[in-house]
Amino acid sequence: MNYIFKYGKNFMAISDNIEADCHKHWLLQMFLSSRKELNIEVNGKLIPCSAILVNVDTPHLFSTEGDPHFTILVDPTTDLGRVLRGLLKGQPFFIFPREKTMIMQQTFQDALAQKSHNAYLPFVESIIAQFDYSNMNNFDDRVIEVLNLLGNCIHEDESHQIKHFSDKTHLSESRLAHLFKEETGIPLKSYVVLHKLQIAYQSIFNGENITTAALNAGFDSPSHLAYTNKMMTGMSATNIIRDSEFLKVF
Structure with missing residues (x-):
């Protein structure tokens, strides 16, 4: 289990x-x-x-x-x-x-x-609690704005587009992508996919099935969610859900 x-x-x-x-x-x-x-x-x-x-x-x-x-x-x-x-x-x-x-x-x-x-x-x-959080550097304000936009997004295609973030931060798409990767270590396009996967799992924690979770997160289909999950975890989403107990959200 x-x-x-x-x-x-x-x-x-x-x-x-x-x-x-x-x-x-x-x-x-x-x-x-x-x-x-x-x-x-x-x-x-x-x-x-x-x-x-x-x-x-x-x-x-x-x-x-x-x-x-x-x-x-x-x-x-x-x-x-x-x-x-x-x-x-x-x-x-x-x-x-x-x-x-x-x-x-x-x-x-x-x-x-x-x-x-x-x-x-x-x-x-x-x-x-094992780790020391006292010496972290702050992200650039424009990176923080992108993260906030994603945190408040409505999971529609427009809110997941690099152009949307570019317009909001007043940076070109290429400059924003470079800045985001430099600050976070992850490409912005890849982070958007990761964000959608996080939203899908949040839905699963809330008791939704894979189909509903995929749609809630902005994936094209349940199979798109399943493929993304397999690529990122090496495991089947169906098997993870079947063999897992979701205990706590903090």
Whole structure:
């Protein structure tokens, strides 16, 4: 079973049942095993570790092999994403130091031992609290405006167009695209797709089916949502929903 949480724009899961094909996406992703080393490949190489952060646009392959694991899919524009990007320093992955890994694993084991959903939320919050948020740089005001426009959009085609953002920020489309990528680490067009996927999952958290979720998010069809999800997660959206329990939105 997969237990999935939504934390702002970020998604987290506790699972012993993940078998993802090799894929890459414009999210940062952290993996933590409960006990033994991860079964994870990054850029085609097996990485021996128990806790790792994988950078955006980096091919990776992962399997839980029946053991409980914790993973976070992190939007690079969030506070957590900005902090984690600082750890990566442009590298494809970052292996967490042994001392921090042991602390996170012990907290994870304690939560699993309670065998209660109520224990998972404090664990998730403890992971978020592991990082120092005091030295983040602010985004350019025009990037912030784009993020606000997306946050308030009505999920119609016009509100997802680069021209729409260009007009609102008084920058050319090419200049805005360059600025957004420079500030966030993700192309603006790719971020719009990611945003639509986030909206779709929000609908699923609210109990909607895939068809309704796809339409709510501005996808052309349920198959378009399914294809996008498969490309970005390496897993079938139908299987994720069937095998998952959506526990909490914070």
